[in-house]
Amino acid sequence: MFLMRVLGTFLCFFPILSVLNEQQRPPAFSLLLAANAFIWPWLAFWRSRRGPVPLRSEHQNLVADAAAGGFWIATMQLNPLPSVVIATILLADRLSAGSYRLMAKGACALLLTLFVTWVIQGMNVEWYVTQRTLLATLPLIALYLLALSALTDGIATRLRIKSRELEHIAMMDPFLDIANRRLLEMKINAELHKLNGQCHASTLMYIDIDNFKTVNDRFGHKVGDTLLIAMSDILRIVTRQTDTPARLGGDEIVVLLPDTTLDQAYDVGRRIMDAVTLLRLSPDRALDFTLSIGIASAVSSMTDVADWLKAADDALYQAKRQGKNRIFAH
Numbered sequence: 001m002f003l004m005r006v007l008g009t010f011l012c013f014f015p016i017l018s019v020l021n022e023q024q025r026p027p028a029f030s031l032l033l034a035a036n037a038f039i040w041p042w043l044a045f046w047r048s049r050r051g052p053v054p055l056r057s058e059h060q061n062l063v064a065d066a067a068a069g070g071f072w073i074a075t076m077q078l079n080p081l082p083s084v085v086i087a088t089i090l091l092a093d094r095l096s097a098g099s100y101r102l103m104a105k106g107a108c109a110l111l112l113t114l115f116v117t118w119v120i121q122g123m124n125v126e127w128y129v130t131q132r133t134l135l136a137t138l139p140l141i142a143l144y145l146l147a148l149s150a151l152t153d154g155i156a157t158r159l160r161i162k163s164r165e166l167e168h169i170a171m172m173d174p175f176l177d178i179a180n181r182r183l184l185e186m187k188i189n190a191e192l193h194k195l196n197g198q199c200h201a202s203t204l205m206y207i208d209i210d211n212f213k214t215v216n217d218r219f220g221h222k223v224g225d226t227l228l229i230a231m232s233d234i235l236r237i238v239t240r241q242t243d244t245p246a247r248l249g250g251d252e253i254v255v256l257l258p259d260t261t262l263d264q265a266y267d268v269g270r271r272i273m274d275a276v277t278l279l280r281l282s283p284d285r286a287l288d289f290t291l292s293i294g295i296a297s298a299v300s301s302m303t304d305v306a307d308w309l310k311a312a313d314d315a316l317y318q319a320k321r322q323g324k325n326r327i328f329a330h
């Protein structure tokens with residue numbers, strides 16, 4: 001806000017000075033204008049820095065800016081071009097810096113000081129705009145509006161980045177950096193919707209580390225965590241961009257494989273199991289671990305996420321029942 005105030009008061013200085021000269025106002029007005037243009041921005045900066053609540057102090061500064069604008073508009077005897085440009089810029093600025101509430105406060109301050117100053121100074125009106133005042137106003141219009149647009153664009157970009165970060169936090173598992181249940185369910189819903197009435201295949205894969213409880217009990221929870229992280233790394237490498245590896249919670253890992261037949265999903269499952277056999281988290285061979293995988297295709301009778309997840313979970317159960325370290329697909 002400091003730089004915008006420095007730029008704004010600097011650019012307002014020239015058209016106002018031009019009108020004051022044309023009206024042959026006493027030098028005191030020019031001195032006051034110079035103070036407003038070159039001292040006030042620093043004073044305002046100091047005020048907002050020193051105030052107990054900097055944002056509140058800055059909002060007060062913005063209202064004071066508007067009041068000063070009202071004073072100069074009245075002192076210029078409502079000279080139309082600089083008056084309209086200054087009033088518009090002041091109000092637009094308050095809106096982009098704060099809210100409609102701040103703009104309304106600014107408008108009240110501007111109108112009040114304008115009216116009081118205008119009455120005190122004899123209620124004169126100067127409708128004529130000279131060529132010189134017109135030329136002195138043009139930089140204010142062009143440069144200030146460009147600077148305001150750049151500022152608004154910067155704020156919009158920062159907001160976009162923040163909103164993407166928030167979306168990432170809301171949709172990703174913070175520990176494994178893969179999708180969480182919420183994102184997975186959204187993707188499954190979208191996939192079921194896409195498949196509705198169409199004949200291409202998509203599959204859901206449920207993955208479980210065999211005897212994970214024993215790993216935790218024997219080697220500690222930290223080693224169990226390392227295993228889960230290694231698993232999610234493997235999933236990121238082995239799957240396609242369009243697949244969604246996700247953590248449903250705890251050690252439950254699911255991968256959504258769109259446009260994938262059971263046979264193709266089986267191959268993906270094999271690749272995951274092969275990658276796992278290459279993992280060496282410790283020289284202790286007792287830490288070698290295996291996976292059981294259940295795979296289920298979407299069928300037309302599935303109406304929601306739970307149906308498809310249950311089918312994949314049932315397949316995983318069959319893989320476990322048949323002796324673990326295997327894939328069961330149906």
Ligand SMILES: Nc1nc2c(ncn2[C@@H]2O[C@H](COP(=O)(O)OP(=O)(O)OP(=O)(O)O)[C@@H](O)[C@H]2O)c(=O)[nH]1
Pocket residue numbers: 208209210211212213214216220221222223224225228249250251320324
């Ligand atoms: N280290 C670690 N362990 C977890 C995490 N989430 C769940 N677990 C543990 O994972 C184990 C899951 O065990 P189960 O899947 O029920 O059983 P299992 O020992 O894998 O046996 P099978 O599934 O029959 O092969 C439990 O001991 C949980 O406490 C986690 O984030 N980190």
